[in-house]
Amino acid sequence: MSTFHFESVPSLLREFGACQRLGSILRERFDKQRLSLVTDAFLFQSGLLQPALDSLAAAGWKVCVISEVVADPPEEVVLAATEKSRQFAAEVIVGLGGGSSMDVAKLIAVLSSGEQALSTMYGINNIKTARLPLVQIPTTAGTGSEVTPISIVTTGATTKAGVVSPQLYADLTILDTELTMGLPPRITAATGIDAMVHAIEAYTSRVKKNPYSDMLAREALRLLSGNLLRACRDGSNRDAREAMLLGATLAGQAFANAPVAAVHALAYPIGGLFHIAHGLSNALVLPHVLRFNLPVTSALYAELADIVVPASGRSVEAGAQALLEWATTLATQTGIESRLRDVGITQADLPQLASEAMLQTRLLGNNPRPLTQEDALAIYQAAY
Numbered sequence: 001m002s003t004f005h006f007e008s009v010p011s012l013l014r015e016f017g018a019c020q021r022l023g024s025i026l027r028e029r030f031d032k033q034r035l036s037l038v039t040d041a042f043l044f045q046s047g048l049l050q051p052a053l054d055s056l057a058a059a060g061w062k063v064c065v066i067s068e069v070v071a072d073p074p075e076e077v078v079l080a081a082t083e084k085s086r087q088f089a090a091e092v093i094v095g096l097g098g099g100s101s102m103d104v105a106k107l108i109a110v111l112s113s114g115e116q117a118l119s120t121m122y123g124i125n126n127i128k129t130a131r132l133p134l135v136q137i138p139t140t141a142g143t144g145s146e147v148t149p150i151s152i153v154t155t156g157a158t159t160k161a162g163v164v165s166p167q168l169y170a171d172l173t174i175l176d177t178e179l180t181m182g183l184p185p186r187i188t189a190a191t192g193i194d195a196m197v198h199a200i201e202a203y204t205s206r207v208k209k210n211p212y213s214d215m216l217a218r219e220a221l222r223l224l225s226g227n228l229l230r231a232c233r234d235g236s237n238r239d240a241r242e243a244m245l246l247g248a249t250l251a252g253q254a255f256a257n258a259p260v261a262a263v264h265a266l267a268y269p270i271g272g273l274f275h276i277a278h279g280l281s282n283a284l285v286l287p288h289v290l291r292f293n294l295p296v297t298s299a300l301y302a303e304l305a306d307i308v309v310p311a312s313g314r315s316v317e318a319g320a321q322a323l324l325e326w327a328t329t330l331a332t333q334t335g336i337e338s339r340l341r342d343v344g345i346t347q348a349d350l351p352q353l354a355s356e357a358m359l360q361t362r363l364l365g366n367n368p369r370p371l372t373q374e375d376a377l378a379i380y381q382a383a384y
Contacts, residue, residue, distance in 0.1 A: 004210035008253050009136075009147050011172045014246065016238070018176040019052040019096075019137065023059025026092065029172060030133055034062045036090035038081065038105040039097045040069045043139065048179065049096065052137075064088035066108075069101045072271060072278070074154040075118060078104055082111040094135045095170075098191075099143030099278070102136045103151040106168040109134040118153070118163075124362070127165035136170040139179045141224075141231075141244035142191025142279055144198055144252020146173045158272040162362060175249060177242045185232045188244070189334035190279030192228040195248035196221060196330075197282045200290070201261050202254035203304060204297050206368045213258035216250045218307060223247030225308040225326075232334050261367035263289045266376060268363075269356035276343050284340055287328040288382040294320060296369045340384045350380045 011029075018025065026035070035056065043049055044067035056063050066081045085093065085108050093112075095105025109131040111118060116129045136146035145151075149168040155161045183191075203209070203217040224247035230240035266289060267281035276284075294301065302319025305311075309322045331338035345353075354377035358364070364371055 004208070004212070006210060006212040006257050007149070007166060007169065008256065009170050009173050012147070012175065012249070013172065014175040016176065016242070017178050018174050019055070019179060021055055022052045022174075023055040023057070023061055025174070026056070026061065026094075026135065027059045030092050032091035032133065033060070034064075034088065034090050035092045035094060036064045036066055036085040036088060036108065037094045037096055038066045038069060038108060039101050041067045043067070043097050043101075048139070052096065064090060069097065069104050071098075071100050072152075072154045072160065072275075073100050073104050078107050078111075078118060078153060082108045086112050086114070090132065092133045092135065094137065095146075096137040096139065098138070098140045099145040099152075102138065102143070102145040103153070105136065106134065106151045106170075107153070107163065108132075110167055121163045121165070122153075122155075122161045124164045125166075127163065127167045129167075131167050134170045135172045135174065137174045137176060137179070138245070138248070140183060140187060140191045141180055141241070141248040142194040144195060144248055144255065146170065146175075147249055147252040148256040150256070154272070158269070158356060159359065160268050160272055164362075173249070175245050177238065177245050180241050180245055181238070182235045185235065185334070186336055188232050188235065189228070189336045190277055190283060191248070192224055192231065192244055192279075193283040193286070193330055193334070194279035195244075195251045196224045196228075197263050197286055198251035198255040198260060199224065200304060201263055201366075202251065202258040204293065204300050204368050205255075205258040205261060205366050207259065207366050209258040213254045216254040217258070218304075220247045220251035220254060221304060222307050224251070229333060259363070259366045261363055262293070262371050265360035265363035265367070266353075266357045266379060268360055269353045270340075270345070273349070273353065273356065274343065274345060280336055280343070283331050283336060284338070284343070285379060285383050286330070287324060288379045290324055290327055291382070292371070292375060292379055293367065293369045294324070340380065345384070347384060350377060350384065353380050
């Protein structure tokens with residue numbers, strides 16, 4: 001067996017209603033007093049966080065709520081949030097929300113010392129400073145950010161950059177399915193497909209694919225594919241929600257070690273240029289990138305097809321085609337847009353998308369098949 005290295009968060013708690021006793025959970029683990037809770041305005045104003053805040057207060061925690069996080073957070077939001085937390089003298093950082101909130105929480109934890117600038121952290125393994133204790137609590141079943149060492153920041157009008165470093169792994173991840181109950185169908189669909197993309201791309205990644213990541217990717221895909229439609233159709237289905245949240249986390253652990261590739265590389269410009277949600281951006285290009293990679297991934301696709309659309313006795317080629325057909329119908333089945341034109345993108349926009357996609361070198365290098373700008377344009381045209 002070839003050499004491989006696998007990393008993940010050191011502690012994970014899965015408990016329905018855990019946030020109702022968040023204060024005592026954190027009190028048992030951290031001998032601290034002051035905590036910054038990083039979230040977004042909607043979650044804060046909705047009242048969803050109140051049980052967690054009440055529990056923290058009851059356990060004696062002094063809390064600074066940072067609710068200014070926005071989707072695809074720009075640098076200025078990250079830096080302002082860090083300064084707010086630093087002024088409060090927070091000793092523990094808790095990210096509670098979607099991927100953006102958890103990504104910002106990671107960066108606050110490493111920026112709080114003031115020893116290193118954010119601009120020097122972009123790329124892989126460029127964090128040189130220690131961080132504050134970090135806890136992550138997802139409210140959607142999608143990004144997997146709760147168990148990844150990755151934070152994505154919007155660095156310009158249309159560009160994003162990643163900070164990738166083991167310092168960004170949380171000390172504790174809490175999976176509380178109660179927080180995801182009643183999530184709207186469109187968000188359930190987009191985030192769920194995002195999580196499935198993580199599993200598929202980890203399983204077919206050109207670099208660092210290993211037995212642990214494969215095992216996690218397969219189980220994630222089983223849980224996600226078997227429960228996505230159930231969760232979309234009935235947001236109060238606890239069993240389906242439990243499966244989706246665990247599946248998204250397992251997929252996150254898989255791609256944290258066997259990194260994602262061209263689906264994400266082509267999705268990022270869609271989000272950056274047109275402000276399309278990340279999960280939907282992935283869904284729009286997924287089947288077309290899979291088709292592009294088919295010449296070198298058919299055997300792996302056939303293995304995944306046995307999970308999502310099992311059938312006995314079919315050939316590798318038939319299995320690979322079955323996975324493509326399944327991926328092509330995902331958007332339609334879940335009721336989200338399936339074509340670029342459906343989200344306001346025009347034919348004239350496609351060359352710029354292709355040009356921007358080629359800037360995602362960190363991701364494109366993981367793709368199982370080399371991809372040129374001409375290939376990217378052809379994929380966008382097929383997705384149009």
